[in-house]
Amino acid sequence: MNPSAPNAAQALWELVHEGPRLGFGPLSLSPKLQGIELRHALDDQAADGSLGSVDRAGLRALAQSDALGRFRPNKAAPNLVRGWRHQVADAAALESALDDLLPGGLTDWHALRTGSASPVAWQDFVDRQTGMYRQVPSLDEPQAEQVARAGCHPKCCLRRRFWTIRARGPEAPAGKTIVPCLEPCALVLELARREQKASVSEERSQLILNQGELTLLDQLFDRAIDAPDRALREGDLSEPLNPRRVLLLREKLLPWLPMRE
Ligand code: SF4
Structure with a gap:
């Protein structure tokens, strides 16, 4: 057990009680008379009666799969199942619930704010990799940033x-929550491995497109990212239409794509 966890849970408990609600990964935490309620952040505005009550024993299973039953390798992904709520009565119960729903999130949040852990540098992290990931350090800075x-x-x-x-510096906070990420996860490392391999083994082409075609391309990116094929699994980066791979291609073309707000 992490010895800092009780302190972390108490600190988060107090923070949640400061405001109407707090985004924490894919979760929304809101203070109630008898404690704190957890639900999917996208169900923030849902009427209580429209959400099913989940007990402590059901939380771990809830976090394992998305609405289509596909395994969720990243518990901080927005693809958490919706339509439920869970109430905790004290900081210890909050800690237990978060252990199941977002493992490591509470510890990392507390470690960063108290200075007891620091984020790693990408280059130090990839320089330690061996085996199939040993070539990842050769990605240059712009490539690593795109990944x-x-x-x-x-x-x-x-x-x-x-x-x-x-x-x-760190990623901009827009669209994110207070849960920090302190080192690259396996999904990003695998994306980097594929990018490094493609960059040395595949020929480059030049392409000239007009504005209308670039706009169409941008719309196709949106469709592939927002409504991916239901058969695709988040962790399968061998799939060219995996949203992370589509997002990476989009990153490379961003300078030419229509400006967004
Ligand atoms: S490396 Fe990126 S995708 Fe992976 S957990 Fe951290 S922030 Fe999320």
């Missing part, structure tokens, strides 16, 4: 990336 922006995009993950690439 990070695509892999950690708010459509894929609601932790805020604090690990950094060279002198670039």
Whole structure:
């Protein structure tokens, strides 16, 4: 058991009671007369009666799969099942619930704010990799930045990336929550491995498109990212239409795509 966890849970308990609600990864935490209620952040405005009550024993299973039954390798992804709520009566129960719904989230949040842990630097992290990941360090800085922006995009993950690439700072907070990410996860490392491999083994082409075609391409990106094929699994990065791979391609073309708000 992490010895800092009771302190962390108590600190979060107090923070939640300061406001009407707090986004924490894919969760919304809101103070109630008898404690704190957890639900999916997208169910923030849902009437209590429209949500099913989930007890402590049901939380772990809830976090394992998305609404289509596909395994969720990243518990901070927005693809958490909706339509439920769970109430906790004290900080210890909050800690237990978060252990099941978002493992490591509470510990990382507390560690960053108390200074007891620091985010890693990308280069230090990849320099330690061996085996199939031993070539990842050869990605240059812009490539690594593109991988990070695509892999950690708010459509894929609601932790805020604090690990950094060279002198670039943490990820912007927009679209993210107070749950920090202190080191690259396996999904991002795999995306980086594929990118490094493709960059040295595949020929480059030049492409000239007009504005209308670029707008169409941007719309196709949106469709592939927002409504991916139901057969796709989040962790299967061998699939070209995996949203993280589509986001990475989009990152590379961003300078030419229509400006967004
Ligand atoms: S590395 Fe990125 S995608 Fe993975 S947990 Fe951290 S912020 Fe999320």
